[in-house]
Structures are given as C-alpha cells and as structure tokens.
Amino acid sequence: MSDLQRSFVKAKLARLPPEAPMSPEPLREGHEDGESLDTLGILHHDPHDDDASSASSASSTGTIKPLASRNLFARPGGASSKKSQDQLPWSDFFEQELYLEGSFDKENITYHVYLTPPAASGPLFVTHHGAGSSGLSFAVFASIVRKMLPSAGILSVDARGHGETVVHTKVPRDPSQPPIDYSLSTLSKDLLQVLELCKEKMDWKEQPSMILVGHSLGGAVVTDVAKTGELGDKLLGYAVLDVVEGSAMDALQSMQTYLSSRPPAFPSIASGIEWHTRSRTIRNPTSARVSVPSLLRRDADPNAPRPWIWHTDLSATQPFWENWFIGLSKKFLEAKGGKLLLLAGTDRLDKELTIGQMQGKYQLQVFPEAGHFIQEDLPERTAALVVEFYKRNDRSTLVLPPKVADILKAKQQQQQKQ
Amino acid sequence: MSDLDRAIAQLRACRPIPEPQVRELCYKARELLIEEGNVVGVDAPVTVRIHTIPALRLALMNGLQICGDIHGQFHDLMELFRVGGDVPETNYLFMGDFVDRGFYSLESFLLLLCLKVRYPDRITLIRGNHESRQITTVYGFYDECLRKYGSANVWRYCCEVFDYLALGALVMGASNTLGTSTSTSTNESGTQLTEEEEIEIEILNSAGDVMSRIPRSMAASSDNHETVNSSPLSETSRGAPARSGPVGTGATSDSLGSVGNPGGAVLCVHGGLSPLVETVDKIRLLDRKQEVPHEGPMCDLLWSDPDEIEGWGLSPRGAGFLFGADIVKLFNHRNNLSLIARAHQLVMEGFKEMFDASIVTVWSAPNYCYRCGNVAAILELTEDGSNGGYIPRANGDVNRTGDLLGPVAAGGQISGPGRRYRVFEAAPQDSRGMPAKKPVADYFL
Numbered sequence: 137m138s139d140l141q142r143s144f145v146k147a148k149l150a151r152l153p154p155e156a157p158m159s160p161e162p163l164r165e166g167h168e169d170g171e172s173l174d175t176l177g178i179l180h181h182d183p184h185d186d187d188a189s190s191a192s193s194a195s196s197t198g199t200i201k202p203l204a205s206r207n208l209f210a211r212p213g214g215a216s217s218k219k220s221q222d223q224l225p226w227s228d229f230f231e232q233e234l235y236l237e238g239s240f241d242k243e244n245i246t247y248h249v250y251l252t253p254p255a256a257s258g259p260l261f262v263t264h265h266g267a268g269s270s271g272l273s274f275a276v277f278a279s280i281v282r283k284m285l286p287s288a289g290i291l292s293v294d295a296r297g298h299g300e301t302v303v304h305t306k307v308p309r310d311p312s313q314p315p316i317d318y319s320l321s322t323l324s325k326d327l328l329q330v331l332e333l334c335k336e337k338m339d340w341k342e343q344p345s346m347i348l349v350g351h352s353l354g355g356a357v358v359t360d361v362a363k364t365g366e367l368g369d370k371l372l373g374y375a376v377l378d379v380v381e382g383s384a385m386d387a388l389q390s391m392q393t394y395l396s397s398r399p400p401a402f403p404s405i406a407s408g409i410e411w412h413t414r415s416r417t418i419r420n421p422t423s424a425r426v427s428v429p430s431l432l433r434r435d436a437d438p439n440a441p442r443p444w445i446w447h448t449d450l451s452a453t454q455p456f457w458e459n460w461f462i463g464l465s466k467k468f469l470e471a472k473g474g475k476l477l478l479l480a481g482t483d484r485l486d487k488e489l490t491i492g493q494m495q496g497k498y499q500l501q502v503f504p505e506a507g508h509f510i511q512e513d514l515p516e517r518t519a520a521l522v523v524e525f526y527k528r529n530d531r532s533t534l535v536l537p538p539k540v541a542d543i544l545k546a547k548q549q550q551q552q553k554q
Numbered sequence: 555m556s557d558l559d560r561a562i563a564q565l566r567a568c569r570p571i572p573e574p575q576v577r578e579l580c581y582k583a584r585e586l587l588i589e590e591g592n593v594v595g596v597d598a599p600v601t602v603r604i605h606t607i608p609a610l611r612l613a614l615m616n617g618l619q620i621c622g623d624i625h626g627q628f629h630d631l632m633e634l635f636r637v638g639g640d641v642p643e644t645n646y647l648f649m650g651d652f653v654d655r656g657f658y659s660l661e662s663f664l665l666l667l668c669l670k671v672r673y674p675d676r677i678t679l680i681r682g683n684h685e686s687r688q689i690t691t692v693y694g695f696y697d698e699c700l701r702k703y704g705s706a707n708v709w710r711y712c713c714e715v716f717d718y719l720a721l722g723a724l725v726m727g728a729s730n731t732l733g734t735s736t737s738t739s740t741n742e743s744g745t746q747l748t749e750e751e752e753i754e755i756e757i758l759n760s761a762g763d764v765m766s767r768i769p770r771s772m773a774a775s776s777d778n779h780e781t782v783n784s785s786p787l788s789e790t791s792r793g794a795p796a797r798s799g800p801v802g803t804g805a806t807s808d809s810l811g812s813v814g815n816p817g818g819a820v821l822c823v824h825g826g827l828s829p830l831v832e833t834v835d836k837i838r839l840l841d842r843k844q845e846v847p848h849e850g851p852m853c854d855l856l857w858s859d860p861d862e863i864e865g866w867g868l869s870p871r872g873a874g875f876l877f878g879a880d881i882v883k884l885f886n887h888r889n890n891l892s893l894i895a896r897a898h899q900l901v902m903e904g905f906k907e908m909f910d911a912s913i914v915t916v917w918s919a920p921n922y923c924y925r926c927g928n929v930a931a932i933l934e935l936t937e938d939g940s941n942g943g944y945i946p947r948a949n950g951d952v953n954r955t956g957d958l959l960g961p962v963a964a965g966g967q968i969s970g971p972g973r974r975y976r977v978f979e980a981a982p983q984d985s986r987g988m989p990a991k992k993p994v995a996d997y998f999l
Contacts (some may be wrong), residue, residue: 157794259982262877267999353999450999457999475870482693488924494623494900496859499872502692528872537829537866540880 176391182273204214210535224426226250229275230292236333238326242307243317247293247330248300250275250305252282253338254289259372259526260344263292266325266352266379267318267460268450269301270430271511273351276423277511280519285526289344293330295323295354298448301432318456323353324360331367343367347526348374351511355379356460362471373474373529375522377510380479381464382486388457395450401435401442407443408432416507423512465489480506480513499525558672568628568658570702576664578775582671587679587718591841593821593834594720596678598728598971599645600939602909616726617974618645619729620822622897622916624666626651626656629981630920630930631665637760637978638932642673646775647723649916650682650824650856651896653712654693655923660702663695663712681719682824682897683856683873686739686846717843721855724834727893728935728971730770732756753972755907760978762833770969818892820935820971825898826913827877827885828854829866834889848873859899860913875987879909886912893970895933904931904977911970 226233230250238245250271254260261281263274271292278290279309294301297316309315335343346367350358355376361367362374402408409428411417418424430532465488468475475488475498482502485493494499501521538546561571561579571579598618619638624631638644652666653659670677683689690696690709699709732753754770821834830851831837840852847853857874860882861867867876882894894913901917908914920930 453999460999474868476872485923487927490923491900491902491926491928494926496869496871496899498870502871504692518787525872528868536868537875542865542867 157373165530178548185515188311190384218294220425221409222425223405223409223429224422226272226275226426226430228274229279229426230290234334234337236330236337238329238333240325242305242309244306245296245303245326246300246302247326247333247370248302249294249330249334250278250290250292250446251334251338252278252290254344255287257531257532258285258287258289260291260346261287261522261526262327262331262346262358262482263290263300263511264346264348264350264354264357265292265295266350266354267453268298268431268446268448269351269381270294270427270447272299272427272430273509274349274511275426276420276515277519277522280515281523284519284523288523288526291331293327294430295357296326297453301324313456314452315527318453319458320356320360320456323357324364327357327361328364338352343370345372345530346370347372347522347529349377349379349522350374350379352379352508356464359464359471362473363467364478365409365472369531371473372477372531373525374471375476375478375525376468376516377478378480378506378508379461379464380477380484380486380489381459382488383484384461384464391457392454398446399442401440402432404443405429405432405444416442418509419507419513423509423515427512446533465492466502468492474525476501476522476525478503478518480504480508480510496518558668562665562672565661565668566632568661568708570660573666573703573705573708576708577711579664579667579671580715583667583715584718586671586674587715587720588843590720590722594680594723596645596647596723596725596822598725598935617934618647618728619931619976620647620649620725620777620895620916622649622918622931622934623651623900623922624648624653624656624662625651625919625922626653626658626659626662626698627919627922627924627980628658628665629660630918631662633760633920633978633981634918634930634932637722637762637976638934641669642676645676645678647678647722647725647822648680649822649895650680650719651684651897652679652682653695654684654696656919657698659698660708667715678723679719679824680723680824681716681721681842681846681856683846685716685719685868687713687716688845698968699983717845719842721840721842722821722823722834722837725822725935727818727935727937730969730972732936732972732974744897754970756972756974758974758976759974762976765977778952786942818886818890818969818971820893820895820902821889821891822895823855824896825854825856825874826858826860826876826894826896827881828858830854831873832885859907860896860915872995879912882909882912893973900926900928901931902926902928904929905933905975910959914973920978926978929977929979931975931977934976935971936974 137459160404197456231252232250234247234251235247236247236249243399261278263271263278265271265273271294274292275289278292281290296303297318303316309317323549331343331346334340348358348362348371350356356379358374359376362371402411405428407432409421409424412424412428413419413421418427431447433447435445437442437443465486467478469488469492477493477498478501480502481504487499492498503510503514503517511518557575558579560574564571596618620797621634621638624634635641638646646669648666656662666677668681671680671768684693684695690713695712696706696709700706701714701962702708723848729751753767755766755768757765757767759765760938764800771988828851831854836851837855842852844852846856854874857869857871859871859874859876861878863878864878864880865878866881867878869876886892893911895916896913897916899915899917900919900922901915904917906915914933916931916933917928918930918932920928922928
C-alpha cells in the first residue's frame with residue numbers, strides 16, 4: 137500500500153507546476169487545527185487520506201476488510217474545535233461578485249456571479265454547480281486554478297433559485313406549473329445570457345477562450361450549452377463532474393428518500409457546516425466552510441428553534457429531474473470541443489459512455505476517493521486535472537507533428553534546390 | 555503433472571492460485587520476458603489440416619490467432635480459446651489490456667501468464683495501456699487483487715511483470731491467401747468461389763461456419779460484378795459510404811480489400827503509432843522496463859488511435875495521438891509492412907479494417923463491461939502450405955510475385971495477408987457468477 141501511495145503521489149507531483157502552489161491563509165489555519173485537508177493532501181499526503189479513499193472505492197466493488205489502522209469510523213474533523221466550523225467569506229477565493237440584470241419574455245432575473253477576471257488573452261473557466269448547491273461550490277477549486285494558471289479567469293454562477301440569483305416573474309405563472317422554471321433549456325439560456333452580460337459589464341472586446349465546467353446538474357447544463365454551439369470556437373472544451381445519464385436516472389428514484397433523510401433545518405450555520413463534513417457529504421472542511429453558508433437561509437419565523445433552513449427546496453425541482461438528464465450521454469459525445477468526464481467511481485458509466493470511452497471519444501478520469509462533490513472534496517486534484525485539460529485543448533499553443541503531405545512537399549523542394 | 559500444469563488447470567477452472575505460486579510464476583515470467591525484445595518476432599505457423607467429416611475434423615496445427623482487449627472477462631477468454639483453438643495446438647498473440655473492468659482480471663492474466671511460461675513460443679503477450687500501476691488502481695485490477703488475497707502483494711507482482719511485457723510484435727511470413735477453411739458449409743450461400751480463387755478476407759462465426767468471404771480480386775477490380783454480387787457484403791464493400799454492414803465495418807466500407815504486392819510483415823501493437831516513432835527499429839531502442847509514461851513514444855504506442863483525419867491529431871483520450879491514413883501508409887511503406895494490427899478501441903462488430911486495409915482494430919471482449927452488447931473477434935493469420943509449398947514473403951523483390959495476383963499493385967502499398975476473422979459472442983450469462991450489482995449513488999442532482 138505504501139508503495140502504491142508513493143507512486144501515486146509521485147505521479148501526481150510530477151504533473152504539478154514546479155513550485156508548490158501557496159495555500160491561502162484559511163487553508164493554513166485549518167491545517168494547524170490538525171485536520172486533513174484534501175487541498176493540501178496531495179502535498180502533505182498523510183496515510184489517513186488514502187485509507188479513507190481506498191475504503192470508499194472498495195465499498196463500491198466488493199468487500200475488503202478494514203484494517204485496524206484504517207480509522208473508517210473516525211470523524212473527519214477529529215476533535216474539531218469550534219473554529220474549524222467557522223464560515224469563510226467568498227472574497228477569500230474570488231476577486232469580485234457581480235449582479236447582472238437579465239430578462240426573458242415572462243421574467244426578469246438578477247444573476248449573481250463570482251468572478252476573477254482573466255488576464256489579457258487568458259482563458260476563462262466557467263463553472264456551474266449542481267442542484268441545491270451554489271457558485272461557491274467551486275470557490276476553493278477556483279482559487280487553486282488561479283494559482284496554477286495565473287492568467288486564468290474564473291466565473292462561477294449561482295443558478296436561478298440558488299445562491300443569490302433571483303427570478304422576478306413579469307407575468308404570473310400558471311399555478312399548475314412549478315413556481316420557478318428549472319427546465320434544462322432555460323438553465324442553458326441563463327448561462328449563455330450570463331456570459332453575454334458579463335462581457336458587457338467587464339467591457340471585454342470579445343469573449344475569452346472558455347472551458348466550461350459543470351458539476352452534476354451543472355454538467356448537464358454545460359453539455360447542453362456546448363451542444364448548442366453558440367459559443368463557437370471560443371469554447372475549447374467542457375468538463376463534466378460526476379454525472380452520467382444512466383446512473384443519474386437510476387438514482388432519481390431514491391432521491392426523495394435521500395432528501396427526506398437530510399435534516400430540514402439547522403440551529404446555526406456552523407452546525408450546517410458540521411453536518412456536511414460529518415455526514416461526509418462534503419469531505420473537505422475548508423470547502424464546506426465556504427460553500428455551506430450559501431446553501432442555507434434564515435427561516436421567516438424568527439422564533440424557530442432551528443432558524444437555518446435549506447435555501448433551495450430541492451423537492452420542488454422534482455418535475456424537472458428527468459428533463460435534466462435525458463439525452464445527456466448522447467449530447468456529451470456529440471458536442472464539439474474537448475471532453476472531460478471526471479467521476480467519483482468507475483461503475484457510474486452507462487452503456488453509451490462505456491462504449492464512447494473505449495472508443496477513445498473523450499477523456500475519463502476517476503477519483504475513487506472523492507464523494508459526489510468532487511470539486512469540493514478534492515479541489516487540488518480537480519483543479520490540476522482541469523488546468524491540464526485546458527492546456528491540452530488550448531488551440532493557440534497546440535503544435536502537432538507535421539502532416540505527411542507537408543513533409544513530402546518539403547523534401548521535394550529540398551531536392552529541387554539541390 | 556507439473557506444478558505449472560496444475561496451476562493452469564486450476565486457473566482454467568477460474569480459481570486463483572495461492573500467493574506464493576503467483577510470486578514464483580511472476581518471477582519466471584519476468585526472466586522469460588526480459589529476454590524478449592521490445593518488438594517480438596513471431597512466425598505465422600504453417601496450417602495443416604486433415605479433412606474428413608466435419609465432426610472428426612482434426613486441426614494438427616492452427617494458424618496464429620491475434621487477439622485484442624480481454625479486460626478480465628475470463629469466461630469470454632475461455633470462449634475465445636474454444637473458438638480459436640486450444641493452446642498449445644494453436645499459437646496466440648494477445649495485444650494487451652488483459653486486466654481491469656471485468657470481474658476476473660486476476661484469473662485471466664495469471665492464466666495467460668502461466669501459458670506463456672509453459673509454452674513460451676506459442677504465446678506472445680504485449681503490453682496494453684491498462685497494464686500499468688496507475689490505471690489498474692482506478693479501473694478494478696488493484697481492488698480485485700486486494701479482495702481476493704487480502705493484500706496488494708499479488709497486484710505488485712503482476713505490475714512488475716507488466717513492466718517487462720513487450721511493446722509490439724512483428725508477424726513474419728503470413729500467407730497472402732487463406733488456407734482451406736475449417737468449414738465444409740462454405741458454399742451454401744451460393745458463392746461461386748472456387749478453391750483456386752484467392753480469398754483475402756474470410757469471416758467465420760463462433761461455430762466455424764463461413765459467414766462471408768471476400769476474394770482479393772473483388773477489391774482490386776470493381777467491375778467484376780459476378781463476384782461482387784455473390785458476396786453477402788457486396789453492397790457496402792464497393793465503397794458505399796454507409797458504414798453499416800454484416801460484420802466488421804472495415805470489410806464492408808472502410809476497407810476495399812487491398813491490392814498489390816504480397817509479403818510484408820504485420821506489426822502488432824496495442825494502441826497505434828507515435829510521431830516520435832518513424833521506424834520499427836525506433837521501438838526496439840526504447841527503454842520499456844518502466845511504468846507507462848504520460849507522454850512520449852512508449853505512451854503513444856499504447857494509447858493512440860487511427861482516425862479519419864489527415865496527419866496527426868489531438869487524442870480526445872488525454873494521452874497519445876490520433877493518426878490518419880497518410881501516416882499509416884507512409885509507416886507501412888517505410889517499414890515494409892503489409893498491415894498494422896492493433897486493439898485498444900471497442901468495435902461493436904469485433905474488428906474494423908481502415909485505410910485500404912492498412913490497419914485493423916481487433917477487439918476480443920464480447921459484451922464489454924457486461925453491458926455494451928458488442929461481439930468480439932480474433933484475427934487468424936496463416937502461413938499456408940497448401941499453395942504447392944509456395945510461401946510469399948517480403949524479400950525486397952517486390953515484383954517476384956506480382957503475376958500471381960493478377961490485379962496490379964497500386965501506390966506501392968504492400969497487400970495485406972489473408973485474414974480470417976472469427977467472430978464470437980459473450981459466454982452464456984449463467985456461467986459467470988457475477989458479483990452483486992453495486993448500489994447506486996444516493997445523491998445525483
């Protein structure tokens with residue numbers, strides 16, 4: 137096992153930039169608390185991390201007896217001090233936030249996005265979170281991407297009904313319809329509109345080259361946007377994190393059961409953060425500290441014993457669930473641009489993507505040690521992968537070996553000269 | 555019965571052998587493999603068959619069977635041996651990806667390794683991109699070893715063997731024509747082929763019955779309507795753009811068969827070509843005894859794919875390259891090759907010839923991952939003794955056998971050897987005792 141770890145870490149280290157990325161202040165703070173931070177896990181690879189990982193991958197493939205040293209049931213935070221549950225502000229991870237006014241026929245919408253603008257000619261990584269999450273799901277990821285690639289910009293959106301993005305309906309919606317239109321096509325239009333508004337607001341002459349990154353529902357959205365082709369050759373590639381049509385459709389049946397098993401409210405934000413790390417929903421405390429606060433809002437009733445309730449009512453989005461994922465695999469394979477699929481387990485591939493993968497149609501990466509929120513659980517490795525994916529698909533620097541016809545031509549010319 | 559034979563028998567029954575035995579096996583295998591070059595030379599063996607009645611047909615020696623990905627599908631590997639002929643009577647060349655994905659990577663790889671140690675000249679194993687520490691930790695082989703032995707030792711022994719596997723193989727002296735088929739029911743479909751007619755491609759089902767035959771002349775002269783129409787593949791094999799066809803998309807659309815001069819070797823490699831490898835000799839110079847690197851020639855050989863492009867392209871896989879017809883033809887010409895056989899890509903029909911039959915993909919894992927619904931194939935090459943003992947070989951004298959072929963060579967391309975594809979389906983479901991289905995993830999929005 138230790139050999140494996142060593143070779144793994146070595147391989148990973150080899151891919152990282154020569155200088156170790158500096159960890160931001162809050163991360164260091166956390167580390168002093170003695171927590172195992174996955175953001176740093178790659179550099180300070182303590183065995184504790186990997187034990188959890190192999191245990192989680194094992195659980196999906198069969199039975200492996202946990203060794204005594206495994207600490208399977210240890211609480212991730214250990215003897216967590218109160219400090220480690222404190223929330224972290226978004227400004228530690230992004231340079232600015234924007235409120236952008238968009239409009240459709242029947243509604244106005246105020247989009248809220250986090251932005252770290254790209255340097256001149258730098259790429260823009262556009263991230264879209266999953267249902268029930270928020271733009272801050274990519275906060276830690278964003279700051280690491282920026283460190284690995286200082287010219288890069290990151291735009292992380294709050295989808296409608298999530299975070300601080302608010303829909304104002306002009307025309308009252310049909311009461312038989314859900315109050316907010318969460319259909320995939322609308323979410324795609326939202327993302328395209330945000331990109332346009334952002335360009336105007338920031339006074340960009342043209343859109344920067346883009347890599348779209350979507351987690352879960354966000355993966356379906358970025359795939360749909362890529363398939364529309366509206367971004368043209370500005371779209372270098374798209375990355376989809378832990379969502380596959382087949383397994384998502386299978387999982388939908390048990391979604392309501394899962395949702396009802398979540399606590400409906402929390403006494404404080406800190407307890408919300410604590411629940412997310414303790415239940416291993418989010419396995420990296422730093423990520424949870426920045427992303428969880430945006431998932432909760434205060435109950436209207438000031439006397440409620442547990443005043444912090446879920447910001448987004450996920451159950452209410454149920455009418456759209458199938459609509460989000462149907463046809464995802466096909467679109468993912470057909471859309472133009474580089475394709476990256478990052479999963480938390482190999483068994484999540486459906487038939488279409490298994491065939492596509494074995495025909496070499498896209499890049500597949502698996503982080504078995506991560507949970508569903510890959511970019512929050514392993515922000516460092518996710519960022520390294522996405523940055524590498526960008527570099528590979530960056531057409532401005534792409535140099536391919538010469539074509540045979542060109543070689544022959546050159547030879548002929550040489551011979552003629554002689 | 556030697557220990558090795560006992561181990562073979564045990565593995566054939568899909569039962570793992572004890573850890574100390576694995577260790578010894580891997581040690582022996584490494585001693586054997588270290589002697590092999592990066593590119594192993596393999597002879598296409600002479601086929602001698604005695605025909606009586608079908609049931610008593612006895613194959614003294616079959617041809618060389620070239621196989622693609624296996625991916626731990628042990629029961630399908632048994633089916634492959636049933637279809638292709640048993641070891642050691644039949645020679646086999648496996649082009650890598652023995653492990654991962656399937657549930658019996660361990661038994662499959664150890665059996666192949668045992669056979670290699672027991673019959674070193676009859677079995678050739680070359681390395682696939684899954685024969686790597688990094689890939690096996692993610693795609694199943696590592697977990698399987700841990701599950702079956704309680705420790706990673708066996709996985710470690712196997713990975714050490716992976717580092718010694720050859721990167722390619724060169725099949726010499728493959729016959730231009732196919733020997734008499736094993737089947738007696740050849741002409742039932744009304745084909746007008748006579749024994750003398752030169753068959754370039756023959757496709758057999760798992761029972762050994764001929765499903766279709768493509769004579770070399772058909773590919774060369776498209777005005778030979780009688781022959782063309784008599785073939786079940788006639789519609790598509792005449793260059794119609796449709797990719798659909800009975801079996802083997804290559805034989806039906808991409809490949810029009812090949813014309814030209816006989817001889818030329820067949821290069822077998824898991825993935826494909828590399829921009830850094832212009833000649834086969836360059837492969838021989840690589841230092842292969844290492845983990846598969848993330849880039850460079852060794853990585854490309856195991857990761858690249860042919861594609862309908864010109865020149866080189868970016869591989870969507872994130873490793874290796876895409877390469878077009880011009881690259882393959884130049885490489886084959888430069889190296890006096892008639893064909894490149896490779897695996898690495900799932901082909902629903904089991905095999906696919908591309909670029910005027912200058913390259914073929916062979917895929918040997920039926921119903922891949924127990925869900926893809928594809929058939930598998932193996933490619934048989936023979937050195938045929940039936941042609942009056944005449945054996946066309948590449949000897950640099952390209953015109954020597956020109957007359958025999960009739961149709962004129964085009965563009966200096968060496969014609970492909972006679973190719974017999976045996977197509978087979980997955981072993982019956984109930985014989986497989988698959989582990990219980992994994993629970994679905996509980997959160998997916």
